[in-house]
Amino acid sequence: MDIRVQSAPFDLGQEANAFAARQTGMGAIVTFTGVVRDVAGGLDVMEIEHYPGMTEAALTQIAQDATDRFALGDVLIIHRHGPLTPDDLIMMVATAAPHRASAFEAADFLMDYLKSRAPFWKKEKTSDGSDWVAAKDEDETALNRW
Amino acid sequence: MDIRVQSAPFDLGQEANAFAARQTGMGAIVTFTGVVRDVAGGLDVMEIEHYPGMTEAALTQIAQDATDRFALGDVLIIHRHGPLTPDDLIMMVATAAPHRASAFEAADFLMDYLKSRAPFWKKEKTSDGSDWVAAKDEDETALNRW
């Protein structure tokens, strides 16, 4: 299990290769990468705030839950904080499992919990001002799937 | 859309980075990578046969169906043929979409169709002899999900 919370950028390809290389007997590897979108146009900066200490604990718990539930061989979570700009990579997860169904489901599960249970908050800054991104009701209800 | 059928190895990290780098406005990127497993122990070689011509056409059709159905920004499919050994990467797909749900579902859809509708056949060679991998009924029924 590899959990990282950092302001520095990460290299998706390098992380995916390192993750894949350290697996044995895992038939399926899934990665999910979240990217800053300029939805309305004019996004200058997306600032991600987090709760140091709790963030790492929450991500570790979420990763452990996924590992137990889906019998994963391995999990990686990297989540950035601080100022990001459009097309920057925000975060990634990777899962390794013997079969594809559990690798896919685990990645989906991780993302659902990461969205609503990991203490990150996004603020969008445009030339018109800045606004905190509101949580979506659907993100909360998505947890009921599991 | 990028479809490749090749005997040469591919570099997951390099492909994931190139795929991510050519997207704009896509909030979600999912990759799936299939890896040769030595399930019973003693697997020397997994030989993948395919149907040149039909393979490329089938993969292109599957990628097009996924693009239309899930409004994807982009799709990548790479599938190897020829002799592979345990822990070799067999294939990968990548999907890019504005939101994570469609990126995940599209990757899952691609894999279901790739399993049962793309003309590849796997033969496992061990010291005891060799056997064609049998298709699973569940792979065929998985198509009914879509």
Added chain:
Amino acid sequence: MDVLYFAWVRERIGRPKDVVETQAATVMDLVEELRAREVRYEAAFADLSSLRVAVNQELTDFDAPLENAREVAFFPPMTGG
């Protein structure tokens, strides 16, 4: 006890942290004490349905007891990923 604020809660209160001496038995009791402090606290805690709380870095409810609480944090619903 350290009381932490994040995102717009932090902005509304104008600071990331208070060190609080309190006999509050529950999170809700602590919220009432904070509300009574100043109008900006009252504003920040006006609508509890838009807030979440963690005690000792674990998500919990507003009726959670504060026994053994070293750190309480208030923040809006999370938007990670």
Added chain:
Amino acid sequence: MDVLYFAWVRERIGRPKDVVETQAATVMDLVEELRAREVRYEAAFADLSSLRVAVNQELTDFDAPLENAREVAFFPPMTGG
């Protein structure tokens, strides 16, 4: 018309391809002609439920017509991915 064989169908028949002159109207008619050729063809086509067929590189059924067919391929269920 090119008739192609893949995986264990190819192995059982002992060759990857036949060039066939035929008036067969459907895939099934062609299968009957092939079965009549030699015992190894008969063996390969013994259980059609374990076979799949493509005409002009598109998956189809055994009752598909062979009008305009340039290439017919027989193979077991696919195991890609």
